[in-house]
Amino acid sequence: MSAPPLDDHPVPHRGGVGRYLAVWAALIAFTAVTVAAARLQLPGGWALAVALAIAAVKSALVALFFMHLWDHGGANRLVLATSLFFVALLMGLVLADNATRFPLANPPTEATLRFMPPGPDPVAPAPPARR
Amino acid sequence: MSTSSEHVAHHFPDLETQAHAARLGMWLFLATEILLFAGLFTAYALYRMLFPSAFAGASGLIDTRMGALNTVVLITSSLTVALAYHFSRQGRGRAAAALLLATIALAGVFLVVKYVEYAHHIGAGHLPGRYYRYPALDVPGAAMFFTLYFLMTGLHGIHVVAGMGVLAWLAAGAWRGSYGGEYSTPLELGGMYWHLVDLVWIFLFPLLYLI
Numbered sequence: 435m436s437a438p439p440l441d442d443h444p445v446p447h448r449g450g451v452g453r454y455l456a457v458w459a460a461l462i463a464f465t466a467v468t469v470a471a472a473r474l475q476l477p478g479g480w481a482l483a484v485a486l487a488i489a490a491v492k493s494a495l496v497a498l499f500f501m502h503l504w505d506h507g508g509a510n511r512l513v514l515a516t517s518l519f520f521v522a523l524l525m526g527l528v529l530a531d532n533a534t535r536f537p538l539a540n541p542p543t544e545a546t547l548r549f550m551p552p553g554p555d556p557v558a559p560a561p562p563a564r565r
Numbered sequence: 566m567s568t569s570s571e572h573v574a575h576h577f578p579d580l581e582t583q584a585h586a587a588r589l590g591m592w593l594f595l596a597t598e599i600l601l602f603a604g605l606f607t608a609y610a611l612y613r614m615l616f617p618s619a620f621a622g623a624s625g626l627i628d629t630r631m632g633a634l635n636t637v638v639l640i641t642s643s644l645t646v647a648l649a650y651h652f653s654r655q656g657r658g659r660a661a662a663a664l665l666l667a668t669i670a671l672a673g674v675f676l677v678v679k680y681v682e683y684a685h686h687i688g689a690g691h692l693p694g695r696y697y698r699y700p701a702l703d704v705p706g707a708a709m710f711f712t713l714y715f716l717m718t719g720l721h722g723i724h725v726v727a728g729m730g731v732l733a734w735l736a737a738g739a740w741r742g743s744y745g746g747e748y749s750t751p752l753e754l755g756g757m758y759w760h761l762v763d764l765v766w767i768f769l770f771p772l773l774y775l776i
Contacts, residue, residue, distance in 0.1 A: 454651065455644070458640060458641065461640045465636050465770075468771055472771070472776055481775075485772070486768075488771070489771050493768070496643060496767070499647075500643050500644075500646075500760045501756075501761075509592075513589065516596065520600060521599060521600065521606075524604070524607050525603065525607045532611055532614065532615070541615060543616055544617070544704075544706070
Protein backbone atom coordinates (compact mmCIF):
# COMPACT_ATOMS: atom_id res chain seq x y z
CA MET A 435 0.00 0.00 0.00
CA SER A 436 1.47 3.30 -1.03
CA ALA A 437 -0.24 5.69 1.33
CA PRO A 438 0.96 9.26 0.88
CA PRO A 439 3.15 10.45 3.70
CA LEU A 440 1.33 12.31 6.46
CA ASP A 441 1.31 15.94 5.51
CA ASP A 442 2.17 17.13 8.99
CA HIS A 443 5.15 15.01 9.73
CA PRO A 444 6.63 16.88 12.66
CA VAL A 445 9.34 19.35 11.88
CA PRO A 446 9.09 20.90 15.32
CA HIS A 447 12.33 22.72 15.76
CA ARG A 448 12.58 24.61 12.53
CA GLY A 449 13.57 28.05 13.76
CA GLY A 450 12.83 27.12 17.35
CA VAL A 451 12.90 29.76 20.05
CA GLY A 452 14.10 32.48 17.70
CA ARG A 453 11.11 32.08 15.44
CA TYR A 454 8.66 32.28 18.34
CA LEU A 455 10.37 35.41 19.64
CA ALA A 456 10.31 37.01 16.19
CA VAL A 457 6.57 36.29 15.85
CA TRP A 458 5.97 37.75 19.33
CA ALA A 459 7.92 40.91 18.43
CA ALA A 460 5.92 41.27 15.20
CA LEU A 461 2.64 40.86 17.12
CA ILE A 462 3.65 43.56 19.62
CA ALA A 463 4.72 45.84 16.77
CA PHE A 464 1.41 45.35 14.94
CA THR A 465 -0.44 46.14 18.19
CA ALA A 466 1.42 49.45 18.39
CA VAL A 467 0.65 50.10 14.71
CA THR A 468 -3.07 49.47 15.14
CA VAL A 469 -3.25 51.77 18.19
CA ALA A 470 -1.37 54.48 16.27
CA ALA A 471 -3.62 54.02 13.22
CA ALA A 472 -6.70 54.43 15.41
CA ARG A 473 -5.28 57.72 16.73
CA LEU A 474 -5.12 59.05 13.15
CA GLN A 475 -8.95 59.10 12.94
CA LEU A 476 -8.95 57.91 9.33
CA PRO A 477 -12.04 59.00 7.40
CA GLY A 478 -15.03 56.86 6.56
CA GLY A 479 -14.62 53.13 6.65
CA TRP A 480 -10.84 53.28 6.42
CA ALA A 481 -10.29 53.13 10.18
CA LEU A 482 -12.29 49.89 10.34
CA ALA A 483 -10.60 48.47 7.23
CA VAL A 484 -7.08 49.22 8.52
CA ALA A 485 -7.85 47.83 12.00
CA LEU A 486 -9.33 44.62 10.57
CA ALA A 487 -6.47 44.22 8.10
CA ILE A 488 -3.91 44.49 10.93
CA ALA A 489 -5.95 42.07 13.08
CA ALA A 490 -6.04 39.64 10.14
CA VAL A 491 -2.26 39.79 9.76
CA LYS A 492 -1.78 39.28 13.51
CA SER A 493 -4.15 36.32 13.61
CA ALA A 494 -2.44 34.80 10.57
CA LEU A 495 0.88 35.02 12.41
CA VAL A 496 -0.62 33.32 15.48
CA ALA A 497 -2.30 30.57 13.43
CA LEU A 498 0.71 29.89 11.20
CA PHE A 499 3.50 29.93 13.78
CA PHE A 500 2.11 29.63 17.31
CA MET A 501 -0.53 27.11 16.19
CA HIS A 502 1.90 25.48 13.75
CA LEU A 503 -0.24 25.65 10.63
CA TRP A 504 2.94 26.56 8.75
CA ASP A 505 4.34 23.10 9.46
CA HIS A 506 1.10 21.10 9.79
CA GLY A 507 -0.88 21.79 6.66
CA GLY A 508 -3.41 19.66 4.87
CA ALA A 509 -6.63 18.85 6.66
CA ASN A 510 -5.92 21.23 9.56
CA ARG A 511 -5.78 24.20 7.21
CA LEU A 512 -8.91 22.94 5.46
CA VAL A 513 -10.83 22.85 8.75
CA LEU A 514 -9.80 26.42 9.59
CA ALA A 515 -10.57 27.66 6.08
CA THR A 516 -13.99 25.98 6.17
CA SER A 517 -14.87 27.60 9.49
CA LEU A 518 -13.78 31.00 8.15
CA PHE A 519 -15.92 30.43 5.05
CA PHE A 520 -18.97 29.84 7.23
CA VAL A 521 -18.14 32.90 9.33
CA ALA A 522 -18.09 34.96 6.13
CA LEU A 523 -21.37 33.36 5.04
CA LEU A 524 -23.06 34.13 8.38
CA MET A 525 -21.81 37.69 8.58
CA GLY A 526 -22.23 38.48 4.89
CA LEU A 527 -25.79 37.22 4.58
CA VAL A 528 -26.99 38.83 7.83
CA LEU A 529 -25.49 42.19 6.86
CA ALA A 530 -26.77 41.94 3.29
CA ASP A 531 -30.27 41.13 4.58
CA ASN A 532 -30.47 44.08 6.94
CA ALA A 533 -28.71 46.51 4.62
CA THR A 534 -31.21 45.88 1.82
CA ARG A 535 -34.41 45.83 3.88
CA PHE A 536 -37.12 48.44 3.80
CA PRO A 537 -35.55 50.71 6.45
CA LEU A 538 -38.44 50.58 8.91
CA ALA A 539 -38.20 46.77 8.95
CA ASN A 540 -34.90 47.11 10.83
CA PRO A 541 -34.70 47.87 14.54
CA PRO A 542 -35.24 51.63 14.98
CA THR A 543 -31.92 53.29 14.20
CA GLU A 544 -30.51 56.76 13.96
CA ALA A 545 -31.66 56.91 10.35
CA THR A 546 -35.26 55.79 10.94
CA LEU A 547 -36.10 57.02 14.43
CA ARG A 548 -37.40 60.29 12.97
CA PHE A 549 -40.16 58.30 11.28
CA MET A 550 -41.32 56.85 14.61
CA PRO A 551 -44.54 58.22 16.10
CA PRO A 552 -44.00 60.33 19.19
CA GLY A 553 -44.58 58.81 22.59
CA PRO A 554 -43.57 55.47 24.05
CA ASP A 555 -42.45 52.70 21.73
CA PRO A 556 -45.63 50.73 20.86
CA VAL A 557 -43.72 47.49 20.35
CA ALA A 558 -40.90 47.34 22.85
CA PRO A 559 -41.82 47.44 26.54
CA ALA A 560 -41.15 50.72 28.30
CA PRO A 561 -37.89 50.83 30.24
CA PRO A 562 -38.31 50.52 34.01
CA ALA A 563 -38.48 53.73 35.98
CA ARG A 564 -35.17 54.93 37.29
CA ARG A 565 -34.46 53.68 40.72
CA MET B 566 10.86 9.15 30.43
CA SER B 567 7.91 7.40 28.94
CA THR B 568 8.16 5.08 26.00
CA SER B 569 6.08 5.68 22.93
CA SER B 570 4.04 2.49 23.16
CA GLU B 571 2.32 3.37 26.43
CA HIS B 572 0.84 6.52 24.90
CA VAL B 573 -0.59 4.89 21.76
CA ALA B 574 -4.25 3.93 22.01
CA HIS B 575 -4.91 0.45 20.63
CA HIS B 576 -6.86 1.75 17.63
CA PHE B 577 -3.88 3.73 16.32
CA PRO B 578 -0.99 2.04 14.53
CA ASP B 579 1.63 4.46 15.86
CA LEU B 580 2.18 7.65 17.79
CA GLU B 581 2.48 9.84 14.72
CA THR B 582 -0.92 8.80 13.36
CA GLN B 583 -2.43 9.37 16.78
CA ALA B 584 -0.91 12.85 17.07
CA HIS B 585 -2.19 13.65 13.57
CA ALA B 586 -5.73 12.61 14.51
CA ALA B 587 -5.59 14.48 17.82
CA ARG B 588 -4.44 17.66 16.10
CA LEU B 589 -7.18 17.44 13.48
CA GLY B 590 -9.76 16.81 16.21
CA MET B 591 -8.54 19.89 18.07
CA TRP B 592 -8.86 21.99 14.92
CA LEU B 593 -12.43 20.76 14.52
CA PHE B 594 -13.18 21.82 18.10
CA LEU B 595 -11.53 25.19 17.49
CA ALA B 596 -13.71 25.60 14.38
CA THR B 597 -16.81 25.29 16.57
CA GLU B 598 -15.30 27.87 18.94
CA ILE B 599 -14.70 30.24 16.02
CA LEU B 600 -18.32 29.83 14.94
CA LEU B 601 -19.51 30.39 18.52
CA PHE B 602 -17.74 33.74 18.64
CA ALA B 603 -18.76 34.48 15.04
CA GLY B 604 -22.38 34.76 16.17
CA LEU B 605 -21.43 37.58 18.53
CA PHE B 606 -19.17 39.24 15.97
CA THR B 607 -22.07 39.14 13.49
CA ALA B 608 -24.37 40.79 16.04
CA TYR B 609 -21.67 43.42 16.58
CA ALA B 610 -21.33 44.03 12.83
CA LEU B 611 -25.10 44.32 12.38
CA TYR B 612 -25.66 46.80 15.22
CA ARG B 613 -22.58 48.75 14.27
CA MET B 614 -24.06 49.10 10.79
CA LEU B 615 -27.38 50.26 12.27
CA PHE B 616 -25.94 52.60 14.93
CA PRO B 617 -22.62 53.89 13.57
CA SER B 618 -22.35 57.09 15.60
CA ALA B 619 -23.66 55.53 18.84
CA PHE B 620 -21.05 52.77 18.53
CA ALA B 621 -18.32 55.33 17.88
CA GLY B 622 -19.40 57.32 20.93
CA ALA B 623 -19.76 54.30 23.22
CA SER B 624 -16.40 52.92 22.07
CA GLY B 625 -14.88 56.21 23.22
CA LEU B 626 -16.05 55.45 26.76
CA ILE B 627 -13.73 52.43 26.93
CA ASP B 628 -10.14 52.96 28.01
CA THR B 629 -7.87 52.08 25.07
CA ARG B 630 -4.81 51.80 27.35
CA MET B 631 -6.45 48.96 29.30
CA GLY B 632 -7.23 47.09 26.10
CA ALA B 633 -3.74 47.65 24.70
CA LEU B 634 -2.20 46.43 27.96
CA ASN B 635 -4.33 43.30 27.88
CA THR B 636 -3.43 42.73 24.23
CA VAL B 637 0.26 42.78 25.10
CA VAL B 638 -0.38 40.50 28.10
CA LEU B 639 -2.28 37.92 26.01
CA ILE B 640 0.22 37.98 23.14
CA THR B 641 3.04 37.42 25.62
CA SER B 642 1.10 34.57 27.24
CA SER B 643 0.77 32.99 23.79
CA LEU B 644 4.53 33.20 23.45
CA THR B 645 5.10 31.49 26.80
CA VAL B 646 2.71 28.66 25.86
CA ALA B 647 4.45 28.20 22.51
CA LEU B 648 7.84 28.10 24.25
CA ALA B 649 6.50 25.64 26.83
CA TYR B 650 5.56 23.25 24.02
CA HIS B 651 8.95 23.81 22.41
CA PHE B 652 10.86 22.98 25.60
CA SER B 653 8.59 20.05 26.34
CA ARG B 654 9.49 18.59 22.94
CA GLN B 655 13.13 18.86 24.00
CA GLY B 656 12.39 16.90 27.15
CA ARG B 657 12.78 19.92 29.44
CA GLY B 658 9.59 19.37 31.42
CA ARG B 659 10.51 21.64 34.32
CA ALA B 660 11.18 24.58 32.00
CA ALA B 661 7.88 23.88 30.24
CA ALA B 662 6.05 23.81 33.59
CA ALA B 663 7.62 27.14 34.61
CA LEU B 664 6.55 28.72 31.31
CA LEU B 665 3.03 27.37 31.76
CA LEU B 666 2.89 28.88 35.23
CA ALA B 667 4.05 32.20 33.72
CA THR B 668 1.19 31.88 31.24
CA ILE B 669 -1.29 31.35 34.08
CA ALA B 670 0.14 34.40 35.86
CA LEU B 671 -0.29 36.49 32.69
CA ALA B 672 -3.86 35.23 32.39
CA GLY B 673 -4.36 36.38 35.98
CA VAL B 674 -3.06 39.83 35.06
CA PHE B 675 -5.50 39.87 32.13
CA LEU B 676 -8.41 39.07 34.43
CA VAL B 677 -7.39 41.69 36.99
CA VAL B 678 -7.28 44.38 34.27
CA LYS B 679 -10.65 43.14 33.04
CA TYR B 680 -12.03 43.37 36.58
CA VAL B 681 -10.84 46.98 36.90
CA GLU B 682 -12.54 47.81 33.59
CA TYR B 683 -15.79 46.06 34.53
CA ALA B 684 -15.86 47.81 37.93
CA HIS B 685 -15.42 51.16 36.20
CA HIS B 686 -18.20 50.50 33.65
CA ILE B 687 -20.60 49.16 36.25
CA GLY B 688 -19.94 52.15 38.47
CA ALA B 689 -20.39 54.61 35.62
CA GLY B 690 -23.65 53.03 34.46
CA HIS B 691 -22.24 51.65 31.18
CA LEU B 692 -24.45 48.61 31.51
CA PRO B 693 -26.17 46.34 28.99
CA GLY B 694 -29.63 46.87 27.60
CA ARG B 695 -32.23 48.47 29.84
CA TYR B 696 -29.79 48.80 32.73
CA TYR B 697 -27.79 51.36 30.77
CA ARG B 698 -27.60 54.59 32.83
CA TYR B 699 -25.28 57.13 31.29
CA PRO B 700 -26.95 60.49 30.59
CA ALA B 701 -23.91 61.92 28.75
CA LEU B 702 -24.40 59.41 25.93
CA ASP B 703 -28.15 58.82 25.90
CA VAL B 704 -28.63 57.70 22.30
CA PRO B 705 -30.24 54.57 20.85
CA GLY B 706 -27.60 51.94 20.24
CA ALA B 707 -25.23 52.88 23.07
CA ALA B 708 -26.88 50.33 25.38
CA MET B 709 -26.55 47.73 22.62
CA PHE B 710 -22.83 48.48 22.36
CA PHE B 711 -22.39 47.67 26.03
CA THR B 712 -24.60 44.59 25.75
CA LEU B 713 -22.21 43.32 23.10
CA TYR B 714 -19.16 44.55 25.02
CA PHE B 715 -20.11 42.54 28.10
CA LEU B 716 -21.24 39.49 26.13
CA MET B 717 -18.11 39.33 23.96
CA THR B 718 -15.55 40.10 26.64
CA GLY B 719 -17.49 37.95 29.13
CA LEU B 720 -17.54 34.89 26.87
CA HIS B 721 -13.88 35.51 26.12
CA GLY B 722 -13.17 35.84 29.86
CA ILE B 723 -14.88 32.49 30.52
CA HIS B 724 -12.53 30.99 27.94
CA VAL B 725 -9.56 32.58 29.72
CA VAL B 726 -10.64 31.02 33.03
CA ALA B 727 -11.17 27.62 31.40
CA GLY B 728 -7.79 27.95 29.72
CA MET B 729 -6.13 28.66 33.07
CA GLY B 730 -7.53 25.38 34.37
CA VAL B 731 -6.23 23.47 31.34
CA LEU B 732 -2.82 25.13 31.63
CA ALA B 733 -2.59 24.29 35.34
CA TRP B 734 -3.32 20.64 34.58
CA LEU B 735 -0.68 20.69 31.80
CA ALA B 736 1.85 22.39 34.07
CA ALA B 737 1.41 19.63 36.67
CA GLY B 738 1.92 16.99 33.97
CA ALA B 739 4.97 18.76 32.54
CA TRP B 740 6.50 19.10 36.02
CA ARG B 741 6.05 15.36 36.63
CA GLY B 742 7.75 14.64 33.30
CA SER B 743 4.69 13.16 31.62
CA TYR B 744 5.53 14.81 28.31
CA GLY B 745 8.62 14.63 26.20
CA GLY B 746 10.10 14.66 22.74
CA GLU B 747 7.92 11.93 21.34
CA TYR B 748 4.72 12.67 23.23
CA SER B 749 3.67 16.26 24.00
CA THR B 750 0.24 16.10 22.38
CA PRO B 751 -1.76 17.34 25.42
CA LEU B 752 0.55 20.34 25.68
CA GLU B 753 0.23 21.03 21.96
CA LEU B 754 -3.59 20.87 22.03
CA GLY B 755 -3.89 22.92 25.22
CA GLY B 756 -1.58 25.46 23.66
CA MET B 757 -3.75 25.63 20.54
CA TYR B 758 -6.76 26.37 22.75
CA TRP B 759 -4.86 29.18 24.44
CA HIS B 760 -3.78 30.61 21.08
CA LEU B 761 -7.43 30.66 20.00
CA VAL B 762 -8.26 32.71 23.09
CA ASP B 763 -5.52 35.09 21.96
CA LEU B 764 -6.90 35.11 18.39
CA VAL B 765 -10.36 36.13 19.54
CA TRP B 766 -8.90 38.96 21.61
CA ILE B 767 -6.87 40.17 18.60
CA PHE B 768 -10.21 40.95 16.93
CA LEU B 769 -12.05 42.09 20.06
CA PHE B 770 -9.43 44.71 20.89
CA PRO B 771 -9.70 46.89 17.75
CA LEU B 772 -13.45 46.43 17.37
CA LEU B 773 -14.37 47.34 20.95
CA TYR B 774 -11.55 49.65 22.04
CA LEU B 775 -10.12 51.35 18.99
CA ILE B 776 -12.76 52.19 16.40
